[in-house]
Amino acid sequence: MFDHYKVWQSYTPFHSSVNVQEYLHTIYHKSKFDEAEKKSYQNAYPFIYYLEHGKSYYQLSNQAPLSIKPVLLFYGMTQLLKASLLTVDPHYPESTSVLAHGVSTRKRKKQSYDFLKDEVKIQKNGLFSHFSLKMFHVEHLDGEKITMVSLLRRIPELNPLFKFSFMETSSYCLNKSNAYANTFELTSKILDCYHMTDDRFSNFIKDSNKRIQNISFNDKDNITISVSTSSLTPLQSFPFYYHLFEDSYYLSTDKELVKYFPEVMVHYLLLYNLSMISRYETEWWSELLQNSSTKDLPFIQQFIEITAVKIPYLLSEFLYSFKMNEPN
Structure with a gap:
């Protein structure tokens, strides 16, 4: 804790x-x-x-x-x-x-x-x-x-409770990449949640925050999405939300919540x-x-x-x- x-x-x-x-x-x-x-x-x-x-x-x-x-x-x-x-x-x-x-x-x-x-x-x-x-x-x-x-x-810390109470995943974690600084990996399941193609999702996320420099997709197995940012801090992370106890960032599975708030x-x-x-x-x-x-x-x-x-x-x-x- x-x-x-x-x-x-x-x-x-x-x-x-x-x-x-x-x-x-x-x-x-x-x-x-x-x-x-x-x-x-x-x-x-x-x-x-x-x-x-x-x-x-x-x-x-x-x-x-x-x-x-x-x-x-x-x-x-x-x-x-x-x-x-x-x-x-x-x-x-x-x-x-x-x-x-x-x-x-x-x-x-x-x-x-x-x-x-x-x-x-x-x-x-x-x-x-x-x-x-x-x-x-x-x-x-x-x-x-x-x-x-x-x-x-x-609030990403509540993700497990949503999972238990409603059998739903409220957000997905961005896992830090070991290869590059300020780079994270996100499950491609988010595309199904948003009902978007690769290009549409990329544009959608980039439009939500100009700090996001690049989004690339893993063509081999299409499991992860790499998100590169110029800087990601607890206060400057939108559309991602900061998980305090994990020191990590999450993206909502509801595209309607991808609004600066x-x-x-x-x-x-x-x-x-x-x-x-x-x-x-x-x-x-x-x-x-x-x-x-x-x-x-x-x-x-x-x-x-x-x-x-x-x-x-x-x-x-x-x-x-x-x-x-x-x-x-």
């Missing part, structure tokens, strides 16, 4: 206001933001407080019962997001419109409610749309409805809905936790375990991506 300690250890350099001020100033100056030095001083302590507050939520969630974990993890994630936003938006929060969650849930039927089929609706304003745009350059999502199962299928956004929507259920749908939530009469609970339990580590890791990667881009 991935080391929780190492995740939070990566945040240690940000405990210093001097470090943070210099870190923010470098980013603001490089991004040509106005008053870079002034804003870096103003935002240093809010940045630190957001991270400390977020860490407190996550640490408390480790000791909390499952019934309230979604609430703690959701608010822990929002605090880490606010710190992350300060790297790309020195004026955050510039208006009250970005303070709302930015997502809504539909009214639930008390009878036969199925979490996996439930959906959330993205609002025009709010934290979700704001961080999606500023951090990941994703826009025009307002009004879109997204189901929980489509979100869960984007970073995993940080996935976790936010899932945690939002689960936190709302935990707070306002107490009867259904309690029955689910006690009776385990549907297939919902294993997915919820495993997602909670994954997100508790993966979101702090991914957002740490986001913060350090600016350091990695600095000249030597």
Whole structure:
């Protein structure tokens, strides 16, 4: 299992206001933001407080019962997001419109409610749309409805659970090639899933991410597909999703999910809905936790375990991506 300690250890350099001020100033100056030095001083302590507050939520969630974990993890994630936003938006929060969650849930039927089929609706304003745009350059999502199962299928660590529960493979692993750096092999079964020819698949994947340089097919046995990339990182891997515990990448078997939708956004929507259920749908939530009469609970339990580590890791990667881009 991935080391929780190492995740939070990566945040240690940000405990210093001097470090943070210099870190923010470098980013603001490089991004040509106005008053870079002034804003870096103003935002240093809010940045630190957001991270400390977020860490407190996550640490408390480790000791909390499952019934309230979604609430703690959701608010822990929002605090880490606010710190992350300060790297790309020195004026955050510039208006009250970005303070709302930015997502809504539909009214639930008390009878036969199925979490996996439930959906959330993205609002025009709010934290979700704001961080999606500023951090990941994703826009025009307002009004879109997204189901929980489509979100869960984007999390590769859940692949075995989909296999067990529904006898389906939700994604295929890209195996690292021993012959070439930044080269991976993927089973050709994906062609059957997508109902595509070699050429069509190649164009489809290349169109999804300009970082993908080449896709070649094994003519001898047609079992593997080699995918070469200029760079593949947990934050810059789309259309592939990063498996934290394996240090590997996966491609969804559903071509409809090959749409740029970073995993940080996935976790936010899932945690939002689960936190709302935990707070306002107490009867259904309690029955689910006690009776385990549907297939919902294993997915919820495993997602909670994954997100508790993966979101702090991914957002740490986001913060350090600016350091990695600095000249030597």
